[in-house]
Amino acid sequence: MAETESFVFPEDTVRELPPAYAGAPLTGRLRARPEDFRVEELLGYEFTGDGEHLLLTVEKRGLNTRDVAEAIARWAGVKPVAVGFAGLKDRIAVATQHFSVVLRGDYPDLDSLAQENALRVLAVTRHRRKLRRGELAGNRFVLTLTDVSGDRGEAEETLLRLRSSGFPNYFGPQRFGRGSSNLVRAQSLLAGRLKRPKPEQRRMLFSAARSHVFNQVLAARVRSDTWSKALPGEVLLRASDGHQLIASQVDAGLQQRVRAGEFDPSGPLPGRRGRCLSPEGRAHEFEARCVADLGLEPWSMALADLGLHADRRPLRARPRHLEWAWQDERTLTLSFELPSGCYATSLVRELMSAELARE
Numbered sequence: 001m002a003e004t005e006s007f008v009f010p011e012d013t014v015r016e017l018p019p020a021y022a023g024a025p026l027t028g029r030l031r032a033r034p035e036d037f038r039v040e041e042l043l044g045y046e047f048t049g050d051g052e053h054l055l056l057t058v059e060k061r062g063l064n065t066r067d068v069a070e071a072i073a074r075w076a077g078v079k080p081v082a083v084g085f086a087g088l089k090d091r092i093a094v095a096t097q098h099f100s101v102v103l104r105g106d107y108p109d110l111d112s113l114a115q116e117n118a119l120r121v122l123a124v125t126r127h128r129r130k131l132r133r134g135e136l137a138g139n140r141f142v143l144t145l146t147d148v149s150g151d152r153g154e155a156e157e158t159l160l161r162l163r164s165s166g167f168p169n170y171f172g173p174q175r176f177g178r179g180s181s182n183l184v185r186a187q188s189l190l191a192g193r194l195k196r197p198k199p200e201q202r203r204m205l206f207s208a209a210r211s212h213v214f215n216q217v218l219a220a221r222v223r224s225d226t227w228s229k230a231l232p233g234e235v236l237l238r239a240s241d242g243h244q245l246i247a248s249q250v251d252a253g254l255q256q257r258v259r260a261g262e263f264d265p266s267g268p269l270p271g272r273r274g275r276c277l278s279p280e281g282r283a284h285e286f287e288a289r290c291v292a293d294l295g296l297e298p299w300s301m302a303l304a305d306l307g308l309h310a311d312r313r314p315l316r317a318r319p320r321h322l323e324w325a326w327q328d329e330r331t332l333t334l335s336f337e338l339p340s341g342c343y344a345t346s347l348v349r350e351l352m353s354a355e356l357a358r359e
Contacts, residue, residue, distance in 0.1 A: 044137025051128030233281030
């Protein structure tokens with residue numbers, strides 16, 4: 001395994017990442033209450049209505065997704081591994097999401113599950129297979145920003161730009177843990193100092209390390225004003241289905257298709273080569289230089305040595321159906337949808353500077 005450099009991380013590794021536009025025109029608060037951050041999971045497919053898996057659609061408030069999964073396992077009298085879900089949702093939020101549990105025939109009283117765990121069970125049906133992580137189309141958000149101050153005219157311009165051009169697809173601070181604790185432990189894991197973590201912890205730390213590398217490369221692309229443009233040799237991701245292709249020749253026509261959102265430039269999630277395309281030419285040189293200059297090349301090598309497969313992630317996120325309304329002089333409501341894996345807080349940071357409550 002490659003020897004890794006030892007970094008001291010700031011409390012919030014995301015705070016200093018450069019914004020895409022002129023800087024947030026507003027200040028305020030997000031998640032003063034869980035009700036200020038509402039999220040609804042969008043799976044993108046219909047349930048079969050039959051099968052051995054009971055499908056529960058629940059509304060949770062002030063609970064982690066894993067807390068709910070464990071509560072469902074206790075209620076059903078099964079091991080936690082028998083409970084499936086498609087994505088993690090924040091604790092400081094009101095979230096609607098789906099859980100599956102292997103449960104044939106009759107099932108216990110739903111009221112006992114809801115009352116004991118402060119949940120609302122919104123719907124119950126059946127499905128033929130377990131819900132698996134990552135198998136969702138996206139999420140719908142309704143956010144309430146409070147104690148807002150700043151230039152409303154500039155805010156309107158920023159919102160229009162976010163609607164038309166999107167924002168840098170940074171991983172949010174939730175990925176890195178309180179006080180960057182996930183990155184501190186990930187560094188120890190990559191250096192071989194953290195011995196035999198549990199599988200779920202291991203996955204979480206690998207994810208934090210890969211996300212940090214991605215964020216740093218994206219930050220360099222933002223600084224060079226190329227985060228929403230194709231570089232020669234770029235790995236482009238087709239927005240409709242994620243199909244990858246190399247931009248071997250970049251001309252005005254291709255750049256227009258990128259601006260229109262047909263394709264997105266991409267950044268690295270480090271690991272072994274083979275499952276995804278690798279950038280070439282200028283795009284490869286930019287990416288490799290950025291990783292090397294930041295001392296993150298040993299991280300990439302260690303992640304490959306540990307068996308992770310490399311992947312690509314869009315540098316840009318584009319909100320769907322972005323709408324906004326001022327409820328009063330100090331309260332702004334946003335509603336929008338984002339693809340799976342994109343962070344609502346990364347959109348908000350372009351609009352409003354705030355202490356964002358998180359896990």
